[in-house]
Amino acid sequence: MSILLEVDNLKISARKDDDSLLPIVKGVSFKVARGEVVALIGESGSGKTTIALSALGYTKPGLEFDGGEVRLEGEDVITMRSDHLRSLRGQRVAYLAQSAAATFNPALTIGEQVTESSVLHGILSKEQAHERAKVLYQALELPDPERLGRRYPHQVSGGQLQRLMAAMALCGKPDLLVLDEPTTALDVTTQIEVLKSFKSVIKQEGSSAIYVTHDLSVVAQIADHIVVLYAGEVQEYGTAEQVVSHPTHDYTRRLMHAVRPPPAAGQGDKTSSEHKRQAPALEVRNITAGYGRKRDGTTTITVLRSVNVSIERGQSIGVIGESGCGKSTLARVMAGLLPPTEGQVLLDGQELNPALAQRSRNELQKIQFVFQMADTALNPKQRIDHILGRPLEFYLGLKGKEKRQRVGELLEMVELPQEFAGRYPEELSGGQKQRVNLARALAASPEVLLCDEVISALDSIVGANVIDLLRRLRQQTGVSFVFISHDLSTVASFADEIVVLYAGRVVEKGSTDRVLSPPYHPYTRLLISSVPELRVGWLEEAMQTQEAQAGIDRLVTLTEIGCPFFDRCPLAIKDTCDQEAPPIRDLGQGHLISCHRPESEFLH
Incomplete structure (x- = not known):
């Protein structure tokens, strides 16, 4: 060549x-x-x-x-x-x-944006560019190539939009x-x-x-x-x-x-047992929640349906699922940022007010949120000592020398030099900002940390270092973690238990080793089979599997009746799975799978 x-x-x-x-x-x-x-x-x-x-x-x-x-x-x-x-x-x-x-302008159609560069450069006429775009839509396996160009960016999924960006780049035949x-x-x-x-x-x-x-x-x-x-x-x-x-x-x-860090199966058992209480640190019971309100008080869009999750003291629960499955919505309900329409949130066995504004300062202190993007979570105009000092004042009443000393201890806890106290966020790397984000949450001395995609914006080595840090913090403090991610490998390396969410419903949950070992719920099997293996040729093999075919170009659909995974499931039973809510099957040792199929027919 x-x-x-x-x-x-x-x-x-x-x-x-x-x-x-x-x-x-x-x-x-x-x-x-x-x-x-x-x-x-x-x-x-x-x-x-x-x-x-x-x-x-x-x-x-x-x-x-x-x-x-x-x-x-x-x-x-x-x-x-x-x-x-x-x-x-x-x-x-x-x-x-x-x-x-x-990259895409929300006010212009997809077709206008895909063809714009090739037309402006004089490579193709408008008509030629639109025909070329249709050929590329088909080559990129995008749905409805004839009419796709007339849609707007918000009318397609994230994966489709990513492929449309490739069509935009290729339209001019570079x-x-x-x-x-x-x-x-x-x-x-x-x-x-x-x-x-x-x-x-x-x-x-x-x-x-x-x-x-x-x-x-x-x-x-x-x-x-x-x-x-x-x-x-x-x-x-x-x-x-x-x-x-x-x-x-x-x-x-x-x-x-x-x-691909090693799994954490069973790793947290010692920690959680040392700190275990009679009541869970945090529990959600029969939670139904969504966005928008109708006149009758129900939600316009119901995202979560009858969700039950319990986190013991010192335990780490991983919540996984594709985009749109309700992971972040569940965290928002736990934090009080989104009041549920049904169900309860309990802290140490005591029911919490559903809305953040109704919770006491003591209740707010015990549940802290660590957001995905440290860049937007940290005020760029404030120094690190001020960012960490605010929760120390608000929750613990620390001031002056005592506050400065604790700021230094927090930086040391997240393995940052004490001189970082005088820096601004822009002077720190992405991994360092996320450590400050963690330190701010820990400043309140919480019982539960809600971590929403905290390493998804970091590279693999920095992300692995943050996971190692979380592991050490859990050992030192006994804090419970709710760890939300779409990255199954990361969750497996940190969580004691895993909750698999699909379309706002729990389809499988149990200890990490049991959820990641057969038998699987069909959706869990899809997630596991979609994690790229570290070998050449895996992609071609993976795309031929039954699970991959189930995953192709299907959006997560929120349904009121039947099993929401019905139209993607290789084990679906017509007139049953699409009509009736699946029963919850107890496979022993706390391993639950929501499915119409008997255990003997689950995927292995």
Whole structure:
């Protein structure tokens, strides 16, 4: 294969206040052949996105090219004039960002946005562009290609929107695609569909691609070659098979371990038994909740239906499910942010007022929320000592020297230097901000921490470090955790028990080892089978399974009658599963599955 792109001894630096240069990318070299996918992998700050953007002749503000060449078919894009770069971008090289929701304009139709670049560059006429878009919709396995372009972004699912971004990039028939973490924010079942579509259409179109990610298991499914980066330098470079099956560098092995941490099955038993009480630390009984209110007081959209969850003192409960299953809604009900229409929330056996405003300061103190995005959860105008000091004053009445001392202890507890107290959030990395987010919740000395997707925005190594920290904090403090995530591997590495939610109903729950071992509820089996394995060729095998076929392009549908998983279930019984609510079957040792099928017919 001929070489399309050659990155040769690339150096990129940041301009400091004293006008000196700080090296960011330090002599990186690799090649991309025609029709080939090359993956750049590494943790946050490794330089992978900075290097990928160089293929467009672009550097982020504050950075500048400091040496080397980036040659596209022999022409150095670094030294190109701005008018040549404009024609390069969108025509010969196209970029796919991480967030499709942020990329699309909600006021324009999908068709207008997918075709815009190819029409503006004069590559295709409007009519040709719309025909080309339909071909791409079909290639990307999107529903209703003929009419899809007339819809608006909010009228399609997240996974479909991600594939539409690929259609937008490919519409102008570029030679090279730059994909920047395109599946990071997707749940496991959606991710597998998007990966399959991306891989298929790149091969069909004969395009080359640079794929940026921190997840080695994802890379194994789509890349021909892998470049492992750390601190702006290449640590390992080889074929996907070589790097995944026979890594030579310690850092690559660290990435592999962080991607799929070992399960926590039974790990928390000692902790929870040491702190166990007669009454659970937190319990929700028969909770039904949703959004909007009709005149009769019922919800316009009911998200949760008859949900029961109990968390013992010192225990960690993992709540998993796809986007739209009601995980965050359950956490909001527990915290009092969303009053339920039916059911009770109990703290230490005592019923709580359903609404946050009606709860006492003592009750508020005992349940703390750790939000997903530390960037938006932390006030950028306040120093860390002020952020941590507010709950110390509000809940514990600490002031002056006593408060400053406790701020230092909290920073030490989350393994941050005490000098961070004088810093602002913008001066911290993503992982450090999330540690401050945790410290703020711990400042109240809570009994229960509600962690909503707390590591989904972090790379695999930083995320693994945060999980290790949570484990240590649980041992030290005896705090109970409700850990919400769509990442089954992460939940398995931390939780004592797992609650599987689908369409607002509990379909399976039990200890981690029992839920993750057969027999499974069909939906649990789908989630488990959708977690990418760390080997080349897994994707092609996985997409042929019964579970994968059940998962393809099906939205989570909230239903009032029958089993909500009916239209996706490989074990569905017509005129039973679609008409009657499934019974809850007790498989022993607290393992419950909600299904019409007898235990002997469950999936193994």
